[in-house]
Amino acid sequence: MSKHNKQEMVVRHKLFDRICHWFIVAVGLVTFLTGFSFFYPSFQWLGAIAGTPQLAKFIHPIAGLMMCLPLMLMLVRYYHHNKWEKHDLAWMLAIKDVMFENEEKIPPIGHYNPGQKVLFRAFVLTSITLTVTGFIMWQPYFAPYFSATVVGWAIVLHAICALIMLMFVMVHFWMATWVEGSITGMLYGKVSKAWCRKHHPLMLDEHSDVEKH
Numbered sequence: 122m123s124k125h126n127k128q129e130m131v132v133r134h135k136l137f138d139r140i141c142h143w144f145i146v147a148v149g150l151v152t153f154l155t156g157f158s159f160f161y162p163s164f165q166w167l168g169a170i171a172g173t174p175q176l177a178k179f180i181h182p183i184a185g186l187m188m189c190l191p192l193m194l195m196l197v198r199y200y201h202h203n204k205w206e207k208h209d210l211a212w213m214l215a216i217k218d219v220m221f222e223n224e225e226k227i228p229p230i231g232h233y234n235p236g237q238k239v240l241f242r243a244f245v246l247t248s249i250t251l252t253v254t255g256f257i258m259w260q261p262y263f264a265p266y267f268s269a270t271v272v273g274w275a276i277v278l279h280a281i282c283a284l285i286m287l288m289f290v291m292v293h294f295w296m297a298t299w300v301e302g303s304i305t306g307m308l309y310g311k312v313s314k315a316w317c318r319k320h321h322p323l324m325l326d327e328h329s330d331v332e333k334h
């Protein structure tokens with residue numbers, strides 16, 4: 122890459138956050154596969170990833186915690202990028218132009234667009250609820266401290282939240298693959314200024330301190 126091109130790059134994701142993100146994806150896969158294997162009888166075969174159904178049950182809460190704790194840390198670190206801003210409403214009202222990629226009609230947006238901000242809130246709610254309910258239903262360590270009714274409700278909430286999170290992860294995956302250059306940004310940390318101008322034009326104004334490399 123020429124010196125000129127290098128100067129056109131800005132940091133969008135720091136190394137620590139990228140490690141966190143891909144670690145979450147890896148352990149998240151194990152969590153969802155093992156969880157589905159014993160929650161829904163027709164998905165029992167998914168437990169093969171752990172070897173036996175007993176091992177799947179043992180691994181699932183540990184993998185779940187290994188997913189949710191770094192996720193919560195990442196959400197805290199990304200909080201400031203996900204606050205609602207005045208220009209978000211204009212973007213939402215122009216959602217049709219966003220979907221049909223009528224670029225000249227899309228109102229400028231900052232570091233994250235409102236769609237990503239909704240996903241952010243969904244990740245906050247589901248990661249906290251999954252962790253709390255997961256502890257309440259964790260046999261044989263924590264569940265004996267709660268009544269059967271509380272454990273029963275925890276199981277229901279846990280299953281609902283897992284489905285909601287999975288749904289949002291699928292939307293997140295779709296958005297990440299739809300916006301060209303987004304995954305490269307999460308892999309290598311940097312995006313070009315041209316990419317910012319196209320997808321998140323206000324990001325360059327918001328962060329006059331963006332690191333240049």
Ligand code: HEM
Pocket residue numbers: 133142145146149192195196199203233237238240241244290293294297303304305306307
């Ligand atoms: C293979 C699956 C996944 C892919 C390809 C992917 C891709 C991406 C990409 C490209 C970004 C950066 C977006 C941008 O710069 O605008 C990102 C951010 C993020 N991802 Fe993922 N991701 C995946 C799975 C997950 C999962 C499972 C979670 C958590 C449940 C997650 C949570 C996040 C969070 C919290 C951010 C920070 C951005 C924000 O606040 O919205 N990702 N992901």
